[in-house]
Amino acid sequence: MASLTAAFPGAEVIDVTSKAPEPWVRLSPFYPHGDIPIPYSDGETSQSVEGIWQALKVFQDSDVDPAKLRITTMKGLKRTVRRHGPVLGHRAGLDSDRLLPYEEARRRIYLPSYRWILEHPVADLVERLREKEDVVLLDYTTNGDVTDPASPLSHAALIQLHLEGRWPDEGDEVGASTRTTGRTL
Template structure:
């Protein structure tokens, strides 16, 4: 089985809750290869949806295409490699109006549509094209032991717009769809990809 837990929880408590599991940090502040699952990780050459542009990270695309009441898109976010200063805030830029459908598009996508057509599409591309080796390693581990993926966000429901989506939860869904034997529960319907 694969479990999603908050990185903010104490490691001692997680070890007690999952004594036989392998605990892996999927955040950008992780210290091993699994931080490559972070949307901030600069894989490079990631296609920006709805245009002929490329970016270093998923988060760079998500933040770069965000349109605020006082600020349009910011394509400089596409090229950030050090995983710092990618986020754009309402405090600095005003209310979020939506996400632009491509760099030169005129249409603004609402949060739900942007999550599906920009974030999920881009993250799925990274899983399919940049992380297959690590996904294979995770599959082998998950077939032997329980895994706990640490993330700052724990929302795994794509339709739940009240909280940011857990990228670790997306990896869990991807693995369970590709290898149903990982989970002892029935397959999760309507998986990410």
């Protein structure tokens, strides 16, 4: 944190990771808000955005895992290739036969799920961030480019894009790039 303070003098550094203090921890995709609609799954909900992402992930040796949708502890959500084999894609809904490739899954599953929490259970925090003048959002990664599969998406970068009105495309224009130009770390 000291290095961030030195790099961005005068900025307020706000941790938005799953280790953040209240209220900012509520911006973590691991946070169990409950009642988050699952894309392509009418009437089905999840406790967390990460629960949706992990539940719909399909591996060589393991299909969807609806149990991930009910986790409320922010722990035990991850599903790994070490345990389940290579990732084949993400199901387009709990009962679908259709597998979405990685970028399309980011656009059609992760982005709408995370945007939903920004617009509903944490809309108050989003407004508080809008009112601040110089803020650096702390996350584990800085990747705000949906088309870059080299590292996980940074939800801090997504928060910034949301605040700036530059939310990445969630629809059919797969391949359109949105890059973060601000001060999200």
